[in-house]
Amino acid sequence: MKKIIIYGAGKKGIKYARILCDYGIEISGFCDTYKTGNVYFECGGGQKEKLIFDLKDVDCNKYTIIIAIADNKQYEEVERKVKEYGIEVSSIEENIFEGKDTVEANRNYVAEYHVREMDNYFELVERSDYLNVFWGEDSLFYQMFQELNLTKVVELACGRGRHVQKYFSDAQSIILVDILEKNIDYCRQRFSEMDKVQYYQNNGYDLSLLKSESCTALFTYDAMVHFEMMDVFQYLKETKRILVKGGKALFHHSNNTENYKVTFSSGKHGRNYMSSQLFAYLANRADLTVLKQYEIDWAGEEKLDCITLVGNL
Numbered sequence: 001m002k003k004i005i006i007y008g009a010g011k012k013g014i015k016y017a018r019i020l021c022d023y024g025i026e027i028s029g030f031c032d033t034y035k036t037g038n039v040y041f042e043c044g045g046g047q048k049e050k051l052i053f054d055l056k057d058v059d060c061n062k063y064t065i066i067i068a069i070a071d072n073k074q075y076e077e078v079e080r081k082v083k084e085y086g087i088e089v090s091s092i093e094e095n096i097f098e099g100k101d102t103v104e105a106n107r108n109y110v111a112e113y114h115v116r117e118m119d120n121y122f123e124l125v126e127r128s129d130y131l132n133v134f135w136g137e138d139s140l141f142y143q144m145f146q147e148l149n150l151t152k153v154v155e156l157a158c159g160r161g162r163h164v165q166k167y168f169s170d171a172q173s174i175i176l177v178d179i180l181e182k183n184i185d186y187c188r189q190r191f192s193e194m195d196k197v198q199y200y201q202n203n204g205y206d207l208s209l210l211k212s213e214s215c216t217a218l219f220t221y222d223a224m225v226h227f228e229m230m231d232v233f234q235y236l237k238e239t240k241r242i243l244v245k246g247g248k249a250l251f252h253h254s255n256n257t258e259n260y261k262v263t264f265s266s267g268k269h270g271r272n273y274m275s276s277q278l279f280a281y282l283a284n285r286a287d288l289t290v291l292k293q294y295e296i297d298w299a300g301e302e303k304l305d306c307i308t309l310v311g312n313l
C-alpha cells in the first residue's frame, strides 16, 4: 500500500493528518505551495512533527497524495500539478474508510468525533449568541418552529439538550433522541426533575422504538448537516411513520454540493453532500410534503445549509 502525503500544510491539512492518525494511519509528511520546513500537530495525546516535501522529490511509486485545500480553484490547480508528476491523488475517505461500508463508517466517525472532539463545542453553544442563531425572533428557524404542534415533539440529535429550554414550556411531551449514550445520559441528568422528557439513544438511522403515528412534530438543528444522505432518507421515512396526520417536521440540513465525494471529514464545516433539491426529492419519496424551504448561509459560507419544513398531510 502506498504511503500518504498531504498537500496543504494549513488548517485543513492538519485536520486531515489528525483524522488519519486517529485511524492509526501515519502520514509521511506534507507538501505545500507556499510553506517549507516542518509541521507540528497534536495527535493521540502526543505531538507529531512532519516534514514539508518538495513535490518534485515525491516518488510516484511509493506515495499517494491527499489534497487538503478548501478553495476549489486552488484545489484543481494542485490536482493538475500532482497528476503531471504521475502521482496518484486519493481522498481522505478512501484512506480511512478503505474496505468498510462508507455510510456506516461515516456514521460511526461522526459519532466518535462528537465524543472525542466536541466537549468545547457543547459548552460554547450554550451561550445566548449561539442559541440566538436558532431562537432569535428574526431567525427563520424560530419562525418555522412556530408551525410545529408541540403536543408530542421529538428532538432528533439533541446533543446535550441546549434547545430544550426554548420550547419546554410549550410542549406537553418531549422525546430526546441522540446516537450517543454520553449525550443522552447528560440530558437525563440535566432534565431529571422534568417528567415530560423521555430519552432515546438510537442507532443513528431509525426511530424504531417510537410507535407509528404517535408524535405531532420532529425537529433537528445543527446535526443532520453531517449525516450521510442514505441516513437522511431513513430518518425521513421514519418521520413519515411516526408523525400523526397533519404532523410537521423541521430539518436543518446541508446544502453542500461542492463535490459528490464530500463527507463529514472533508466537507466545509463538516457539511456532508446534500442539496435543497435532493432533500425535497427524498422527502417526496418518503411521502412527506415540502411546505417551506430556505437555503441559508452558515459561518460566512453562502447558502451552505438549508432548512426544510415538511408535513404529513
Ligand SMILES: C[S@@+](CC[C@H](N)C(=O)[O-])C[C@H]1O[C@@H](n2cnc3c(N)ncnc32)[C@H](O)[C@@H]1O
Pocket: 107, 110, 111, 114, 125, 156, 157, 158, 159, 160, 161, 162, 163, 177, 178, 179, 180, 183, 203, 204, 205, 220, 221, 222, 223, 227, 231
Ligand atoms: C453538532 S451536535 C448538535 C447537537 C444539538 N442538535 C445542538 O444543536 O446542540 C450533533 C449531534 O448529532 C448527534 N449525532 C451524530 N450522528 C447522529 C446520527 N446518525 N443520529 C442521531 N444523532 C446523531 C451527535 O451525537 C451530536 O449530539
